Amino acid sequence: MNQLTQELLSCVNFNRIIKIMRIFCSILVAMLFFQNSQAQTRKVVADKIIGVVGDKIILQSDIKNSILDAQRQGQQVPENAECFVMEQALAQKALVLQAEKDSLVVSEEEIDGMLDNQVRQFIAMYGSKEALEQIAGRTVYQIKEDFRQNFRERRLAELMRNKIVSNIKITPTEVKEYFDKIPTDSLMFYESELEIGEIVMYPKASRDLELYAIEELNDYKQQVESGKAKFETLASLYTDDPGSKNTGGMYQINRTERQMDPTFISNAFRLREGQISPVFKTKFGYHIIQMVNRAGDDATVRHILRIPAITDTEVNTSVEKLDSVRSDLLANKYDFGAAVSKFSESEESKFTGGMKQCGQGSYCTIDQLDKDLVVALKGLNPGDISKPLVYTDERGKKGVRLIFLKTRTEPHRENLKDDYNKVADRALEIKKMETVDKWFKSKIPTFHLVIDPQFSSCNQLGIWMNSITKNQ
Structure with a gap:
């Protein structure tokens, strides 16, 4: 496995070294999101297993969908994109296999947090939860469940890589040797x-001003419940939350979401549709919430935030x-x-x-x-x-x-006097990459491998192909 492969393998945590790593991290995230959702919205004429590492399989559709969806999002992909993505898939499967052998564990809570973060990013990308669900052909809950195993494997691969390089250190002598090899005109x-x-x-805020904010919210609640005003109108006029002022206080929330204030979530999911909460306090200020609609762990709410004056x-x-x-x-x-x-x-x-x-x-x-x-x-x-x-x-x-x-x-x-830590970080990452590279060279021959002949011309897969040839 060549050095570029190792740099790309480290894209989750170590993407400062080469700019192209950021591009392909996006490609891989696109693959994780769309490989199943696209299967829901279009029929694949033919699919087949194109790679096997141990008991882990790689499908033709996994590779093609990741590239197509990356292109649709405006990502630049190289001519040999299939070779690159295939190498990534093989490497991840190998790391996952070893992680399972070494009994590395990823908790469901951690996976839930990763899924929440990813869904939030896609909602931001497409503008709303409804747009996301329309494009994916799945509810947010279904999307999370569809990709749970993918995220678990990604995290296991990351943990395995971290274990491989956990004892790697860099000395000042090694930093200087690395720096001295950089051409002067290539220094940052x-x-x-x-x-x-x-x-x-x-x-x-003083207690008097806190009580005034509470009275305001109780008044808004009474106005809505009596039919004198609409909740969204009052939110647009009076909420102190700039993120929802233009939408009448509206938010799409999920009961399992880790990033939302837990007090807010708790108060929201106590409500029936149309019901308005009592006034409650979070770290942001005082709120009332109206439940608009709810489907399982997903809900649409409106809220008004009042921050007591300072x-x-x-x-x-x-x-x-x-x-x-x-x-x-x-x-x-x-x-x-x-x-x-x-x-x-x-x-x-x-x-x-x-x-x-x-x-x-x-x-x-x-x-x-x-x-x-x-x-x-x-x-x-x-x-x-x-x-x-x-x-x-x-x-x-x-x-x-x-x-x-x-x-x-x-x-x-760039120089060692002013930028030693930055240079040392880069030198350390290269040393870690070399360590991971050695690990792959020693481990690949121990795995059961199958790679479709269509990838025989991929230079990136040389060490994988050679291992298959030797074992035949």
Whole structure:
């Protein structure tokens, strides 16, 4: 198996190295989604088994549908796309076989989360749940069940690859050797990049203003139940949720969805069609929900969100608290990560040590930052911590934050002094690829293999074809 194969095999977690990997990751996702749904909407004139690895089979339709659907979505595919996708399929089956032998396990909860995320992406792609179901010829529930095994195999293959490379490390000497082999005119050019940390506090509304928001929602509920107003009209006028304001507060939800607020889901699925919930609270504010219609674990709802107003008094309280935190940081009473863990109220920061994430890591360019943050960075030098700054986040929620400028680079050609970690990451991934390549070379001869003669001219399948020839 050649090096390109290994790079593509790692596309789920290691796609920073070669740009083309992103393209073919999309092809594979398209294959997972459409290989069964297309079978529901068109008859296949002829299908056959074109590959076998152990007890795992690969169908002709799997390969063709993945390529056709990728093309329909505007993806660029090479002339030898069938060879490439076939190699991917063979490699995945081999990894899954070994994962099963090694007793690697993927939980149903993890698969459910992966399926939820994928369905959300397709809903975003096609505009609505109804459009998705029309194209697939299946309900969302059926789509998830159709592709459950595919997602399980994909995850098992990923776990097996991770196990193969789990002990691979890189030394500074190896990093330098890798860097020295890169032609000077091929070195990457970087725009100015920054590493930025935040400690965020969200001012709490006064109890009086919370009670006022609750009274408003109870009034809206009464208006709808008495027939004085339509729920969607009130949502369009008064909801504080920008994501549903233009649709009359409407959302398509699923009981098993992991990304939705659990309190919201719980309150929604207690309702009968047409019923309106009592006022309840989530981390976003106060809500009422109307159940529009429901089919099993799928439902269409409308909701109105009211976020209690934050006054200057509450904002100033948070400013004072963060000013005290800043003083302690400057006095070295604790480091920034410890302060994030102790004081930050941003959910994302708990998993990143407070460092903003942009793309594949913590290095951000100016155009990836919000305008308020760009303004706040003026005058800060690496190592500086800003005074408390009031801002509004992407959900429209008012907050106060300290900004820590960890590093700032100038536009430059890649070098080991400024970019050691990036170079080391690439060198480590190549070493991992070589390790996976060696694993395949040793394992492929141990698998029972069948590959249709139509792929005999595929250079990518050389090691697979040679193994079959030797075993004949």
